[in-house]
Amino acid sequence: MSGKTIQNLDEVAAFRVLPGERLYSADREEILYGWTTDIYFVKTQEILRAMDLAGTPVVAEIFARGEGMLAGVPEVKNLLSAAGVTVWALPEGERFQEKEVVVRIEGPYDRFGIYETALLGILASSSGWATAAAKCKEAAGNKQVVCFGARHVHPAVAPVMERAAVVGGADGASCILGAKLAGQEPMGTVPHAVILIVGDTLEVARAYQRTMPAGTPVIILVDTFKDEAEETLRVAQAMGRDLAAVRLDTPAERGGVTPALVREVRARLDQAGFRHVQILVSGGLTPERIQLLAQAGADSFGVGSYISGAAPIEMTMDIKVVNGRPVAKRGRIPGITPNPRLQKILG
Known part of the structure; x- marks a missing residue:
């Protein structure tokens, strides 16, 4: 970047x-040139x-309008890397309180003022997604949460969202680029499409085992054609120890995945000697539903719209020092706001 x-x-x-x-x-x-600015x-x-x-030296602070978990700090650093300014920020993944300063920027105003729109958008959206993922992980406890939200947002921001979910505590992400940006490999099974095309769940399970790389866990959807418990046992009896998990994704038109369904599938698996087969649940999950389904016996959760649809946590940037003199708009306190948790990331 030339600046x-x-x-x-x-x-x-x-x-x-x-x-x-x-x-x-x-x-x-x-974005770097400024075409996304107001x-x-x-x-x-x-x-x-x-x-x-234009080159007046200033100190600007970004604070949050609500509490949450911070994400987007590496993008802030990358955006300002050639601006010739000094930047402090809370560490990514840290929780912040309402009105807490999360980023401070010091330097000539014309080196970074044009980026205010982008800076606030990066932090607001990423922190909203990370906070939603943190709530899901908290509800799941030591059970796995994977972000399945890419299909609910524009593809340009899908990897940003899924990376933020991992920052928030999600154990993985299905979007290839999102997972790679988070330093992980993408996680996921197969969609209903392949089962509908093949015409039989068990045939897909066998083909999955033959086709996927060695060591890939066999996790199969069991709600496409038959009763979920019936299909689960059919696949388990045929695959034996090779079946790692079944996925329940019952649509809302059939009542969705309920705690009672999870309990039944878990009990029937256990009674038939398949205690090793885990239950992955997806479809319309919220922290409240995750908690109930975990108690019923679900082992892992694929969360989509709750994370992807999370509201941004509004961020505001104020100039607090001009030419070394404390200033502020009415209603705000002039001068730098102390926050010992901020760490220098640039300059």
């Missing part, structure tokens, strides 16, 4: 978007430049 960004309103006016075959998401260069930050630059104040 070059939008310079003036003439440049904005001359900017043309050619829809063509492009996706509507911003790419890396568009227009009033460009106007601010114009005014300050005209008054010979």
